[in-house]
Amino acid sequence: MMGRVSECTPLITWTGPPPTTENLTICDWSGTLSKAQQEASHRVVDTVKxxxxxxxxxxxxxxxxxxxFEGIHEALSQNKRVCIAGPRTDVILELSPRLQKVFPQTSITTQYGGSEDRHEYGQLVLATTHQLFRYEKAFDFIIIDEVDAFPYSYDPTLKYAVEKARKPDSAIVYLTATPDSLTQKNCSSKKQNHIRIPARYHRHPIPMPRLAWCGNWxxxxxxxxIPTMLKKWTVQRLQQNKQALIFFPSVNSMEKxxxxxxxxxxxxxxxxxxxxxxxxxxxxxxxxxxxxxxTTTILERGVTIPNIDVAVLGAEESIFTESALVQIAGRAGRSAEYPKGDVFYFHYGRTKEMINAILHIHNMNREAGKRGLIDG
Structure with a gap:
């Protein structure tokens, strides 16, 4: 939520002089990027330029x-104002300390419903997408994180808010792991400028999900x-002392x-x-x-647990779209120390969404292999 807004609430716009960044050490990050990350980083910088x-x-x-980081650094070094917008408060709260550390001398505000600094205006603004209704022609560079996620992907007024918050001559970068089918087609036909990073930084493939029929769960x-196949899978995790997430299609079925x-x-x-x-x-x-x-699908994104297996029960249910199933599979194998993980879709009948999710991951792994971005 963006907080209470009345008819007389002013929109935030900037008509004064640009902020000064003279003699500031803008970017303080000593990490290294993989080959695929570096290629994407260069494209982001070019987009800003x-x-x-x-x-x-x-x-x-x-x-x-x-x-x-390089693209943000490029924008800030040109005295441009930058906004990173995401769908959920917890993502913004997770990003805030990371960006404060990387850009220690940049004024950064973090804005979400109820946040203390939601009425302030930093040079780098981290905000939920709803907060962008507050701005008009304010930003030179906008980054939309998880562009496929609810609510941004479902609410056309949020897309309007993004366009309104941009300056007429500005740059925009969209981030996603799971673009919708239309966006994928636009990428294939080159209607959409894009770059793919098909591999994780640790150079291991994404674990491939397996299908398992479990009857009428x-x-x-x-x-x-508990359905026999799922019970067996769960008992194995307990015996191995291995952490696991089991995704359910509804709160009701989970509580039952x-x-x-x-x-x-x-x-x-x-x-x-x-x-x-x-x-x-x-x-x-x-x-x-x-x-x-x-868990329900609330943990399909934004959760990183180093050594984890993942199961979906009722993978045939409509809530488990291709995007959701790919994101859920993406919880496994994220750590360089534990790059593998077991992923199962337990179902009472295969769906197109399940097959598309498995093909999506397979195609990314195959592309990563062809580009020399994974080992083995």
């Missing part, structure tokens, strides 16, 4: 934030049991199933968007205190 548009199509775990829960999972291990927990203990439960999972967490 000529005020163009670019889609960066980067696989889950590619290190897309680091790809932005709803009926199994009605009979107070939880008691049966807790019979296997009392420490198994569940989480969903309205869960009052959501942050604490995710924190416990990140810190390794929870071994297995049942």
């Amino acid at each position: 000529i005020n163009d548009n670019l889609l960066v199509w980067a696989v889950c775990g590619a290190g897309k934030t680091e790809v932005l 709803n009926k199994a829960f009605e009979k107070k049991r 199933a939880l008691p049966f999972f807790q019979k296997l291990n009392q420490a198994i927990e569940s989480v969903h968007a309205e869960d009052p203990d959501r942050k604490e439960k995710v924190k416990k999972m990140r810190e390794g205190e929870t071994l297995i967490l049942l």
Whole structure:
């Protein structure tokens, strides 16, 4: 939410002199980029220089934030104002300290519904997409993170807000791991400027999902049991002391199933968007205190747990689109120390979305191999 806005709330625009960056050390980052990241970084810089548009199509775990640093540095060094907009508050809150560290002498504001500095105007603004309604012709360079995600992908007024917040002569970069089918077609036909990063920074392929028919899982829960295939998979994780996420298509089905999972291990927990203990439960999972967490699609993005296996139950349900299934698979194998992971789509009938998700990952791995971006 963007917070309360009344009819007389002023839009934020800038007509004064540009900020001065003279004698400032703008970028303080000593990391190194992979070959694919470096290619994408150069394209971002060029986009800023000529005020163009670019889609960066980067696989889950590619290190897309680091790809932005040179482009942001280029814009700031030209006294330009920059905005990074994302769909969710937790993503913006995660980005804020990282950007503060990389650009320590740049005025940075972090804006989301209820944030203390949402009425301030820094040279680098991190904001949820809803906050862009506050701006008019304010930014020289806008980055839209997770352009395929809700709510940006579903709400045309947010696209209007982005266009309104840009200066007439400005640059825009879109980031996604899972572009929709129209965007993919536009990339293939070269209607959309884009660059692909088909490999993760650690040079290992993305784990390939496997399909497993598990029968009528709803009926199994009605009979107070876990579907046999999923139960076997879960018990293996418990025996191996291996962390796992199990994705459910709805809160109702997940809460119905939880008691049966807790019979296997009392420490198994569940989480969903309205869960009052959501942050604490995710924190416990990140810190390794929870071994297995049942979840809805709220954890399909933005969660990195180093050594984890992933399962989807009811993968045939409509909520599990190609995009969602690719993102879920992308939770596994993100760490250089643990680049592999087990990914299963448990289903009661194959769908086109499942097949497309597997082909999507296969094609990215194949492209990465052809470009020499992965080992083995």
